[in-house]
Amino acid sequence: MNKRFFLILVLMIGWQAVKAQKSIEEATQGTEKKEGFFTYYWDEKNGKVWLEIDKLDTEFLYVNSLAAGVGSNDIGLDRGQLGGTQIVEFRRVGPKILMVQPNYSYRAISENADEVRAVKEAFAESVLHGFTVAAESEGSVLVDLTPLLLSDAHGVANTLSRSRQGNFRPDASRSAIYPPMLKNFPKNSEFEATITFTGSGAGGYLRSVTPSSDAVTVRMHHSFIELPDNGYEPRKADPRSGYGTIRYMDYATPIQENIVKQFTRRHRLAKKNPKAKVSEPVEPIRYYVDRGAPEPIKSALIEGARWWNQAFEAAGYKNAFIVEEMPEGADPLDVRYNVIQWVHRSTRGWSYGSSVTDPRTGEIIKGHVSLGSLRVRQDFLIAQGLLTPYENGTTPDPRLLEMALARLRQLSAHEVGHTIGLMHNYISSTNGRASVMDYPHPLIELQNGQISLKNAYDAGIGEWDKAAVTWGYQDFPDNVDEDKALDQLIEDQFKKGLQFITDSDSRPIGSSHPSSHLWDNGKSAVEELNRLLQVRNHVLKNFSEKNIPVGAPLATLEEVLVPMYMLHRYQLEGAVKVLGGTYYNYKLRGDSQPLPSTVSKEEQEAALNALLRVVSPTQLAFPEHILKIIPPRPPGFGRSRETFNGRTGIDFDPVAPGETVAGAVMSYIFNAQRATRLAQQKAMNPEQIGLTDVINTIFSSLFNVTYANPYYLHLNHATQNQMVAALMDLYKSNSASTQARAEALNGLLKIKQFAGNNANGSEASSNAHYRYLNHLIELFIMNPQELEVQNALSPPDGSPIGMEAESWCSFSDN
Template sequence: MKLRFSLTLAMLFIFGLVQAQKSIEDVTSGAEKKEGYFTYYWDEKSGKVWLEIDKFDTEFLYVNSLTAGVGSNDIGLDRGQLGGTQIVEFRRVGPKILMVQPNYRYRAVSDNMDEVKAVKEAFAESVLQGFKVEAETDGRVLVDLTSMLLSDAHGVSNTLSRSRQGNFRVDASRSAIYPPMLKNFPKNSEFEATITFTGSGAGGYLRSVTPSSDAVTVRMHHSFIELPDNGYERRKADPRSGYGTISYLDYATPIQEDIQKRFTRRHRLEKKNPKARVSEPVEPIRYYVDRGAPEPIKSALIEGARWWNQAFEAAGYRNAFLVEEMPEGADPLDIRYNVIQWVHRSTRGWSYGSSVTDPRTGEIIKGHVSLGSLRVRQDFLIAQGLLTPYENGTTPDPRMLEMALARLRQLSAHEVGHTIGLMHNYISSTNDRASVMDYPHPKIDLVNGKISLADAYDVGIGAWDKAAITWGYQDFPDNVDEDKALDELIEKQFKDGLGFITDSDSRPIGSSHPQSHLWDNGKSATEELNRLMQVRKLVMNNFSEKQIPVGAPMTTLEEVLVPMYMLHRYQLEGAAKVIGGTYYNYKLRGDSQPLPRTAPKAEQEAALNALLHTVHPSNLAFPEHILKMIPPRVPGFGRSRETFKVRTGIDFDAVAPGETIAGAVMSFIFNGQRATRLVQQKAMDSNQIGLTDVINTAIENTFGKTYTNDYHRQLNFATENQLVYALMDLFKNRGASAQARSEALLGLEKIQTKVSRGGTSGDSSTAAHHAFLRLTIEQFMENPQELQLQDALTPPDGSPIGMGMMHWCTLHDNH
């Protein structure tokens, strides 16, 4: 028995030795060899990819992405979507190969190797994959890469779960390598696989874009990329510059200096002659436009992206930024190509500019723009509402397409701007549209009493864009103090009136800068709102069946009407930010930029009055001819996210859209953070407008008004309800200050007194309305947290001019 056991062990040992001694050539015999950065083999018979590793303890970039996506803006798994960019290396431990991600967030940039080692050992690394050595030849080893390529490296399952679209896992039996996209190049190795996810509980978004919602099949791409050489010169970050950054903690930093290091994200660009004012680049930045984009869209994308060459010319480069059509057969995910990809989804949605960036230095290696194909149709729809485009019945007014293409050029330039390093600059709309990095609302002019779209979107790169590119890409001669020169460029921008304010300071909720907002226009948000209300009035009065072609169902007039009725939606948000607003810049100590200052009282009062004017019944009401024109929804043309939310079923609702606007305006004005700022600014300056002043003005402008028009009276009831609900929300908002909540409660008591005085006298509708408000406020006073308030109906989708209208939702909860 012992002899048999010993023989068995010996045989197993010999078998293992024979296995370990297999050569790479033995295992890969019959497989297709693909030579490149990492040589690998495609074995069609077994369906495996064998990776040959000859570079150990050598860092490289690993990027995963989606070649073929899901097609839903709401889910967010798009064609061409880049995943994480990770520095990794292969390490051998006996019969195992580990794919390790070092921790670059914590470093010691030092010549002292013990100091470097101390930091490295203090923070965790991540082993992303483990492989078994299958064969070896002359120090090169072979591993089976297939399981990694067939895994959910992009996190599709988590994304589906997070978006409440069901529970899904990779189904190995329905997944396989995708041979057409197994490609190899000297500096990058590319792999791809068809991955099928199976599961249950598919949500509505997923069901709408899959032929069988229990099986979701995508294609996932993997790239192994050689890291750039050491020739790239890092540029220090500056919060005033408008550039995105990378950062890390350097524990070798002297105690008296900042331990966090920040560097600008940008492409590598060098002048052939740094001393020359204008020079050819050593290597230009090249972008390629998706061959799948149709004309005239493709030409518009190319033209808009080429605008950036104007900025590089201003920075002293000649022919430094080139844009052309993608070469036939080229892979958009190939690291060698900066691309502008035309992405299709089931609904309109965001476009974005992403990039592959070296985490060590901030060097952008690949720019990748994804443009949602349905967004151009939204601009076409806006133009359709603004003009009378089907005067002759069927042939559309050519100005609609002209405006849509003008927006597309700007969008292409905008997203490319992100991929060359720039952040959003939302204050540029107040400075003659100084940057394409703003979100532009179409500029609608009134010329001789008629709508003009001749200047709807700007043409070319703005003044701030040119200044920003000069700061980021200027190539300084060796004898120039770069830090000083960069500061001087920022100072010049400020003196030239070129401001920079980005995302977190530009949202309607939470931020307070009166001049920085998304989708707005004009030097003054308030003045532009008043002007836009005049445009809106003209558009509504002129609205007719000529907005749609002959043969289209009359009910589809509502789809064209929506963006016209909501034409001022973003300007409302911009004007609301003036109330409790603060002017400020990203000032550094010692620079010439001013200190923060509170928006003057007169500006705040003007903004409040303009906002309250928008909810006057005459501005919420639809003209009578429109109400007579739009029939109930017809079969096959039901309500969608592009139509109004209603309380009348399939019939057009004449009041609910007004309720929507009133709810938004009141929630903007009485946002908890804004209310708290109003309380504090009044405390610091008794001459300033305070929260109670705002509440009293809102009450005076809504309650106690008499309307002979019953339709207008109903709209005013809706506005009064939304004011009450907004004050209740403010009182329940634990994120607001106690004083702000107290003043909201006082406002409710004032309203309660007003509606109590009316009793049940007057017309029956007013009496009923007052009775409802009295009961609602009484119940709220007894138990504020228990009262369930009726939400204002949310508006149809708007942003982007797609999706993202969460900030318009009036939510009644405990915050």
């Protein structure tokens, strides 16, 4: 075969291949055409979605989410859960179409194309999916989108595996497109599919929420969204402002400037008249509440979310923030709607505010709130324990529902706050409830010997919230220096005493700020703890059968008792941070905020005394009348995460709850970082309280006392055990300084000596206890890493008392 003939043959074959390539019109005959941002076709006969791509090499937003979830807080796959917001584009390579995610974490903002290219080629992109061209017409190509829609784009299998719920993967034979939610609009195309995951080894959480635990079926939603236009003006981030941020590295930055760029996350909002003190917006921010929320809950959610209009009014806007019921038939995952969604789970859990945000600029395109429906029942339960609500048998005191709905209003406002860009502000409780972005514990007051809940939760937006929205959304005229104006707004906040401290500085472990805590009240954590102990004592003294309705099993009193016995749990977390604490803020050079300062010795000693009061047997013991009325659990009403853990089988354990509280207090006090701070502050200032001072004070309080009441004695022994266990943990911790570990060992030796000297007294149980402690510490000193010490039982679920905090038993930061 000569070369000329071979060339002719190749050309003929190529021509036939081109001729065989169908047009899009031919390939989509018999399908339902849906025109919009991306035109696509629903092929009902074959169960496929065909996507027409007329925007090659054009970036757009891609978001995946769960339209129908798993229903377990512990697993974390909720209805309405958003995945990450990704910028993607379709690129053609021969017969293939690649769906590529560019790397926006590393950029070069430059007019120099070579400089831009150098950065782009230095960091990896991600090809999220690949398609084969099935047809093309006039610059547009057709691909089968079905494989992407039926994939595990949301990472469900990884989530199940990570939460130890089994090994699962998508089953194509049990998965299909979900036609009712195939929708198209001018600026967004929406797709949805039913995805079934099959596998083995289903964990308990998964078994509890699935009809057949070897097959988990969810609905996965995919959104293709047009990128916003260039009309949005990014606002530079400020760590003092309270706003979340986007960040990236700009390699075109001059050497003398910071290469990391940060911008505020916020909605687009502009005044019609920027020069006017008060103006209507060009386009208001509009939120919609889930039609699936029942009354009176729905009205409470709407009312709470509308509080934010107060803040926008303070920022100079009129009618800028609107909240309404979701239109009938609207899809909550449609990017055009900011949504407050009512989410059901099998157990109470976290609520959260998430968003679809443009990764380039920080513009929030869609706010999406998920509120756990069982939270309102927990507040009802708390009120049920505080009052005597069933005096008349079965009709509850109306104040229970009033308090629960008051909390829902605040919760709705809080989570919406996240979706307009705001972070938590946990110090605001010291400013007289200055922000709904705090985690509020109900304010329980004793008035004339009676519990009052009339001020349990605030009603309205706080002063810090107003100042923060003004900083984030103020629309400045062209002749105003925006940077100077924004800085002045922050300075004005300082002058008003408004402060901002967020998550990492507010947890009981690791952080040292004495004024910023979760679920606390009052200006002083210590004073509020002492006050709350008085309230708790009153509640326990008056606790009775009347806390549950007639006809309820008497053993279920325990579910109501738990939050009453643990009423002080979060306030003591705040008080412990005073020990080794430091007052500080997010100060910038040149602003008027004060420099850091160590908490005074007097404040630290007052905190330690309050914590020792918490673990005194008089506080750990249950009143005798309560122990008499709680019987063992009846059939069908077994123990759960809402009841106390115990060591007495089905009988109510009167000691384990006290041991749990004591264990928490001791582990908090002797946390490695806190112990190191205590040791170092003594070295820096010999007049300050130090770690050995704390150990000696606790030792004296626990060991240099006697109790004639055997129940009190038993509880005191349990608390002594927890002190020993906490000191052992501190000694073994590599996170502690060697000095802190040395002082912990010295404390253990002091306890060992005391135990050895008191193991032959007149009281038999004390003799046994001290022999045990002496032997335990001796074994520990011989081989500290191998000795397994019995830890305190974990408490019943506490957080989320309302939102996304960790469980109290974890003793760790998020």
